[in-house]
Amino acid sequence: MRILLQFPEGLKQNAIEYAKELERKGHAISLSASPCFGACDLAIDEALAIKADKIIHYGHAEFVNAKLPVKVEYQEYPIAADLxxxxxxxxxxxxxxxxxxxxxxxxxxxxxxxxxxxxxxxxxxxxxxxxxxxxxxxxxxxxxxxxxxxxxxxxxxxxxxxxxxxxxxxxxxxxxxxxxxxxxxxxITEEIMRFRRRRRAMLIGALEAKRFGILVSTKIGQLNLTGALRARDELRKRGREAHILVANYVDSTAIKNFNSFDAFVNTACPRLGDDYELFEKPIVNLAELGELLNLIDSVKNK
Amino acid sequence: MRILLQFPEGLKQNAIEYAKELERKGHAISLSASPCFGACDLAIDEALAIKADKIIHYGHAEFVNAKLPVKVEYQEYPIAADLxxxxxxxxxxxxxxxxxxxxxxxxxxxxxxxxxxxxxxxxxxxxxxxxxxxxxxxxxxxxxxxxxxxxxxxxxxxxxxxxxxxxxxxxxxxxxxxxxxxxxxxxITEEIMRFRRRRRAMLIGALEAKRFGILVSTKIGQLNLTGALRARDELRKRGREAHILVANYVDSTAIKNFNSFDAFVNTACPRLGDDYELFEKPIVNLAELGELLNLIDSVKNK
The missing domain is CATH 3.40.50.11850 (Diphthamide synthesis DPH1/DPH2 domain 2)
Structure with a gap:
């Protein structure tokens, strides 16, 4: 069987032993070399490109309900610990x-x-x-x-x-x-409060933005084009500029090369904004869009 | 028409003007936010994920001969210059x-x-x-x-x-x-000589490697799984370990997370090795594999 193995970043160091074991059993093995950040992040494109019969996705539990164009087997990776x-x-x-x-x-x-x-x-x-x-x-x-x-x-x-x-x-x-x-x-009370204040600051930062990039990921467990189009239209109704940006892995360097976005609405992984320092602009999650729109409306009506 | 626009890194700064112009004509426009490094690098996966009718790929001339699953229109980007x-x-x-x-x-x-x-x-x-x-x-x-x-x-x-x-x-x-x-x-004679010496040093470096990663890109103008499998098999015949690594964009951080490769054979863009400092290991192109195998054989037969 032709199998593509996929490991999250922290488990890639053990990948080769798994590959060898499966080869010994007679399978043709390739490893996905893309970054993998979660159960939502399946290497479907790679599997299709090399015509794999199956993906074995290690380290996460079942997540994606969408009909998949290639078979995916989730292999959890339980770690023992002294309690x-x-x-x-x-x-x-x-x-x-x-x-x-x-x-x-x-x-x-x-x-x-x-x-x-x-x-x-x-x-x-x-x-x-x-x-x-x-x-x-x-x-x-x-x-x-x-x-x-x-x-x-x-x-x-x-x-x-x-x-x-x-x-x-x-x-x-x-x-x-x-x-x-x-x-x-x-x-970790202190860290959680800091995280929340940062999310709040991003929302306030986005309030002033003229030009929004709406981030869409093609990762099969993250894709939300409908949500992105809704975000775009709602922002445009309020006189803001907004454009849909599509990628598999949202790369901050490529995004920055567009050069003139003031803020982003993120319809992909809601934790993408944790890396806001790389993007150098406020990132608001789709779940926070309603709050952003309310803020925009309330400022306008003042 | 639903159109995905794709720009190489240097032209992304002008992308939004093109998007607006096409929207004025009544098209539904999205922008590919992935890095784009050449005519070989078409945003097919993004286009399929958002069900685009067409990709307009700016800044490069026709290159890919493979049958494409989505229509691609190349728009060159001629730049004027005072001579x-x-x-x-x-x-x-x-x-x-x-x-x-x-x-x-x-x-x-x-x-x-x-x-x-x-x-x-x-x-x-x-x-x-x-x-x-x-x-x-x-x-x-x-x-x-x-x-x-x-x-x-x-x-x-x-x-x-x-x-x-x-x-x-x-x-x-x-x-x-x-x-x-x-x-x-x-x-630029000096720079060219330095570039060649560096390529030569990588070949020599790879000679000692025990474990090879064979890099395969799913970019439609770069995909060469057959070449990769040949490279893997030839290296294994000579007692080296070799594993296939598949990704769209070959990301050095993800590759390094595999942790134990000594060298890479690159079947994707032959200029990927220019970034060898990021990979911290020798990268040999498929075109140089014959030379590497000869070197391995000649050392063995000494």
């Missing part, structure tokens, strides 16, 4: 009655054990499922439903995992991180 | 009897006039057509046939144009540049 360090959380969670617990897909199989460890502190643990997630308690870069869906029923959030990408978008201010890599426990 | 500065070349070309004259597609319409100006110095001008070129005297990043095809019949090369990308790959050492942007005239 003894969770004892350190007892002191931090003193006085807390109920928490929302969440993690990323590679640790999701550990959640029952993490839950038990926390319950020993006499805390009620609530797990919920996000809209795009496969598992209860699973966070995606674009979906914090695992937490949003228990809002009001908990005193704080406990995030089990490493890195800032996933927990940054959490809507609750109080987030305690249990980091299985460093085996440390710490609050 | 008076060519008089400065007289001194430099003293004693020269015949030259090969070449330029890039945006100046190709000026070649008859440039030719006349040079003929006034009593020099014979030879023009030839490269394999992938549309016009006589036209250089492409991957095709210096305009010069190679008159090899032995000229004393030196005259390149009319700006930038180093196109003239660097010229096989003749003696190249006089007539630069219409700076209105200056200068030899």
């Amino acid at each position: 003894a360090f969770i004892a350190k959380a007892k002191k931090e969670l003193k006085g807390i009655k109920a928490v929302a617990l969440a993690t990323t897909v590679q640790y999701v199989q550990l959640l029952p054990k993490v839950k038990k460890s926390l319950e020993k502190f006499g805390i009620k643990i609530r797990l919920a499922k996000g809209h795009f997630a496969k598992y209860e308690g699973q966070l995606l870069g674009c979906d914090t439903g695992a937490i949003a869906n228990v809002k009001g029923k908990v005193d704080c959030v406990v995030y089990f995992g490493a890195g800032m990408f996933h927990p940054l978008a959490i809507e609750t201010e109080k987030v305690l991180v249990l980091n299985p890599v460093t085996k440390t426990v710490y609050w | 008076a500065f060519i008089a400065k070349a007289k001194k430099e070309l003293k004693g020269i009897k015949a030259v090969a004259l070449a330029t890039t597609v945006q100046y190709v319409q000026l070649l008859p006039k440039v030719k006349k100006s040079l003929e006034k110095f009593g020099i014979k001008i030879r023009l030839a057509k490269g394999h992938f070129a549309k016009y006589e005297g036209q250089l492409l990043g991957c095709d210096t046939g305009a010069i190679a095809n008159v090899k032995g019949k000229v004393d030196c090369v005259v390149y009319f144009g700006a930038g180093m990308f196109h003239p660097l790959a010229i096989e003749t050492e003696k190249v006089l540049v007539l630069n219409p942007v700076t209105k200056t005239v200068y030899w």
Whole structure:
């Protein structure tokens, strides 16, 4: 079988061992060398170009519901972790009655054990499922439903995992991180507040923009041309200039070469704006467009 | 009509005026926001994803012969230039009897006039057509046939144009540049020799490599999976490890995340290796593979 293997950036270092193993079984293997940022980001174009029979996409859980022109097999990549360090959380969670617990897909199989460890502190643990997630308690870069869906029923959030990408978008201010890599426990309330202020600043920045670029990604789990056209038309109705910009991977250098955009509306990955420093312009997500339009209208009517 | 406009990096700054003009005529316009590096680099995937009826590809001449899944209209982008500065070349070309004259597609319409100006110095001008070129005297990043095809019949090369990308790959050492942007005239013999030494060093570097990545681009004018598989098999026959890496745009960061390649064989744009510093490893073009294999064999048989 001709198979294209696809790995997210953090797992590419292990890719070749998987390729060799599958070759030993008699398959013809190629590796996708494009950046891969999530379950939404399937190497469909590469698979079609080399006429692959199948993509094996490692490290993420099922996500895309669209009918795919090539077979995709998701191979999760569970990572083991010693949980003894969770004892350190007892002191931090003193006085807390109920928490929302969440993690990323590679640790999701550990959640029952993490839950038990926390319950020993006499805390009620609530797990919920996000809209795009496969598992209860699973966070995606674009979906914090695992937490949003228990809002009001908990005193704080406990995030089990490493890195800032996933927990940054959490809507609750109080987030305690249990980091299985460093085996440390710490609050990231400050970072979350800073992230929100930055998003707010981008919205205000976009308010003054004359010329908008509407970003559309062709990644099969991100493509939203309808949303982009709506954004364009609504902005034009309000006297702003707006143009549709289409790419697979939205490259800041290519975007900057267009030279004269004042701000962007992003219909692709909602976390693209995290790299706003590369784009050097405000980036507003489609989900925030309504708020932007209201701001524009209210300024106009003053 | 739903049209996707595609501009190379240097022309993206003018893209929006073209978009507006076509919208005034009633077309639905989107802009490709991907990097575009040549006539080989058509935004087919973007066009299919947004169901465009046509791509208008600016700044390059026809190149791709493959049957395309979407209509492509090439719009060249001729740039005017004052030719008076060519008089400065007289001194430099003293004693020269015949030259090969070449330029890039945006100046190709000026070649008859440039030719006349040079003929006034009593020099014979030879023009030839490269394999992938549309016009006589036209250089492409991957095709210096305009010069190679008159090899032995000229004393030196005259390149009319700006930038180093196109003239660097010229096989003749003696190249006089007539630069219409700076209105200056200068030899780039030294730079060409340095470029060649660098290519040679990469070949020698690759000789010691244990693990090769074979780079394949899905760009419709660059895709060469057959060549890649041949390269892989020939290297494996010689006891080297080799794996196929497929991407549209070959991104050095993603490639480096694979972590353990010692060298690359490049079956995509032969100028990709110009960015070898980004890849931090030797990159050998498919056209140089035979030489590499001979080197490997000769070292082995010693």
